[in-house]
Amino acid sequence: MALSLCEICQSKYASVWICLQHQGVTEQHRICTDCVAQIAAGEMTHFAAANDWDIPKLKEVLAQLQQGWSGDDEEDVTLQKLQAMMGDDAPWNEEPDVAAPPETQEGTDETTLRCSHCQTSWKDIQEGGLMGCPHCYTAFADEMDKVIDELQHSAMHVGKVPRFRQKQERQAEVRQKRQLHRQEMLQKRLEAALRAERYEEAAQIRDKIAQVTRSLV
Amino acid sequence: MWPQSISTHFNSVPRWMRRCDSHCDVVISSRVRLARNFAHHPFPHQAAAAELVELRQYVFELLEELAETSNLLQDAGILPFEEFADWERQSLVERHLTSQDHIDHELSRAMVALSDASLSLLINEEDHLRLQSLLPGLQLAAAFTLTCKLDDLLEKLCGGEFAYDAKLGYLTACPTNVGTGLRASVMLHLPALEITGRMAGAKSLASEHGFVLRGTFGEGSKAHGHLYQLSNQITLGQDENAILQEVEEAVSRLIEMEREVRSAFVGSKSQLAQDAVGRAYGTLRFARRISYREASNHLSLLRLGTHLGWVKGLSHQRFNELMVNIRPASLQLNQGRVQNSTQRDEWRAKLLRGMMGKVRLSPILSQSAAAESSQDK
Numbered sequence: 001m002a003l004s005l006c007e008i009c010q011s012k013y014a015s016v017w018i019c020l021q022h023q024g025v026t027e028q029h030r031i032c033t034d035c036v037a038q039i040a041a042g043e044m045t046h047f048a049a050a051n052d053w054d055i056p057k058l059k060e061v062l063a064q065l066q067q068g069w070s071g072d073d074e075e076d077v078t079l080q081k082l083q084a085m086m087g088d089d090a091p092w093n094e095e096p097d098v099a100a101p102p103e104t105q106e107g108t109d110e111t112t113l114r115c116s117h118c119q120t121s122w123k124d125i126q127e128g129g130l131m132g133c134p135h136c137y138t139a140f141a142d143e144m145d146k147v148i149d150e151l152q153h154s155a156m157h158v159g160k161v162p163r164f165r166q167k168q169e170r171q172a173e174v175r176q177k178r179q180l181h182r183q184e185m186l187q188k189r190l191e192a193a194l195r196a197e198r199y200e201e202a203a204q205i206r207d208k209i210a211q212v213t214r215s216l217v
Numbered sequence: 218m219w220p221q222s223i224s225t226h227f228n229s230v231p232r233w234m235r236r237c238d239s240h241c242d243v244v245i246s247s248r249v250r251l252a253r254n255f256a257h258h259p260f261p262h263q264a265a266a267a268e269l270v271e272l273r274q275y276v277f278e279l280l281e282e283l284a285e286t287s288n289l290l291q292d293a294g295i296l297p298f299e300e301f302a303d304w305e306r307q308s309l310v311e312r313h314l315t316s317q318d319h320i321d322h323e324l325s326r327a328m329v330a331l332s333d334a335s336l337s338l339l340i341n342e343e344d345h346l347r348l349q350s351l352l353p354g355l356q357l358a359a360a361f362t363l364t365c366k367l368d369d370l371l372e373k374l375c376g377g378e379f380a381y382d383a384k385l386g387y388l389t390a391c392p393t394n395v396g397t398g399l400r401a402s403v404m405l406h407l408p409a410l411e412i413t414g415r416m417a418g419a420k421s422l423a424s425e426h427g428f429v430l431r432g433t434f435g436e437g438s439k440a441h442g443h444l445y446q447l448s449n450q451i452t453l454g455q456d457e458n459a460i461l462q463e464v465e466e467a468v469s470r471l472i473e474m475e476r477e478v479r480s481a482f483v484g485s486k487s488q489l490a491q492d493a494v495g496r497a498y499g500t501l502r503f504a505r506r507i508s509y510r511e512a513s514n515h516l517s518l519l520r521l522g523t524h525l526g527w528v529k530g531l532s533h534q535r536f537n538e539l540m541v542n543i544r545p546a547s548l549q550l551n552q553g554r555v556q557n558s559t560q561r562d563e564w565r566a567k568l569l570r571g572m573m574g575k576v577r578l579s580p581i582l583s584q585s586a587a588a589e590s591s592q593d594k
Binding site: 009032033034117118120128129130131132133134137138144147148151152153154155156157158159160161162163164165 | 254256257258259260262263343365368369372373376377379380381382383384385386387388389390391392393395396397399451452453454455456457508510558
């Protein structure tokens with residue numbers, strides 16, 4: 001069990017991991033043995049109430065827990081003991097879901113949509129709150145537009161641009177300026193060709209202008 | 218740059234604990250974090266352990282290369298988490314250098330930090346990289362400059378591999394960080410607001426301006442010793458300087474609120490405050506066993522007493538050192554051995570008694586007590 005501070009006193013290491021199933025919702029709490037003892041003794045009920053804990057259920061579990069626990073040594077209470085006492089309701093005793101065959105392509109239902117790079121589904125993102133990889137932002141662009149707008153109240157980055165990106169942008173700008181200049185020169189040549197009634201040459205220039213215009217778009 | 222031991226790598230007094238004159242009566246420290254990710258790898262929570270180990274090794278190599286061309290990480294040490302005991306890693310959280318989630322996943326996670334902890338790099342936390350600067354007082358701009366330098370150097374070395382999108386900016390595991398990837402936070406000491414029940418007002422002021430006021434260890438934590446962290450929530454649609462400026466403005470408002478309430482402690486409410494400070498001193502001076510929670514609240518009151526002119530000998534640096542050194546894992550780190558809860562409470566009390574020997578109460582507290590005592594006789 002990973003080391004973390006007690007949720008209640010925040011001053012001792014949590015050595016008891018309590019997992020409660022309440023109205024279909026799993027509550028997990030990491031608390032120290034001192035606070036466990038105090039709750040079991042009917043104290044600190046305000047903490048339980050403030051956190052909306054299921055006090056009767058908690059007391060029931062703690063009573064079972066105390067039968068096999070002296071309360072003196074933090075190390076006496078192991079996760080295995082708790083697992084055994086929590087019975088069949090504990091989430092670690094649940095049978096693993098028989099997973100449906102993994103999606104190999106993007107489905108039409110948005111919950112089955114998957115990122116082609118990391119295979120994260122939209123459902124995973126909704127449940128976990130985290131993207132699977134940077135490509136997920138493109139894979140779920142439509143869905144993320146709404147989420148990002150709600151979270152950030154904006155849809156456009158205006159901060160720092162990576163230097164390599166700045167270089168790319170500068171190069172693109174130079175290329176565009178060159179093309180615009182070329183387009184301008186070709187336009188002048190076209191007008192001159194038309195004035196001189198060199199229609200064959202004018203047609204060729206017109207094709208070149210169209211080509212340059214396409215590259216600008 | 219070599220793998221280091223957590224207990225020996227860091228200076229006994231990290232830079233953020235040292236004296237700083239910028240609003241030091243209320244502001245403890247400033248932190249700036251930049252989240253960065255490699256474009257073609259899954260985020261840490263989604264990546265296989267082997268991929269994360271490879272990625273971490275790649276970052277170590279980048280940093281080796283960086284050390285050859287820049288002095289920025291001159292005395293940095295590499296701290297691969299799997300090489301340390303739980304309580305050693307926990308001490309990094311207690312020193313505000315990383316998060317609980319980061320140390321909970323020991324394999325393939327690491328931290329690279331200067332010995333004064335002013336600049337560090339968290340590897341494979343929620344994002345592949347989190348570049349972090351932690352400085353004393355209100356110094357967000359300076360902290361941002363440091364992290365930005367590191368960001369530029371790393372980006373150059375990795376050939377622009379950072380995940381970036383022209384519309385959304387830097388792409389992060391959590392969409393709450395997308396854009397600048399910047400989280401600016403300031404640690405504030407707000408005893409007067411908390412004691413007088415004004416924290417709800419302070420929190421709503423923060424949230425009205427788009428910020429959040431959290432507990433001592435950030436998200437999901439409670440405040441210990443009346444220490445709170447104010448940080449930005451919006452990372453997209455504003456540039457870095459605008460974010461930092463808005464955080465500083467919100468901090469200034471909270472400083473004003475705290476100072477206003479403190480001023481009442483030397484006026485109409487002086488009896489209440491003197492009683493609290495005197496009790497705090499007495500407990501820390503003579504207790505034989507004390508929990509972290511109790512000790513941190515008493516230390517906080519002594520710091521308040523220092524600013525009200527009633528306590529001498531508890532400098533900002535000493536307060537900051539004590540607030541960290543009395544935490545469970547730090548106590549063990551300094552002792553070099555694992556202790557049970559009771560032993561820690563006893564050792565904490567001993568440490569504090571020693572320190573309180575250097576602390577003196579001003580005549581307004583010590584003489585009034587002595588005078589009352591002689592009157593009783």
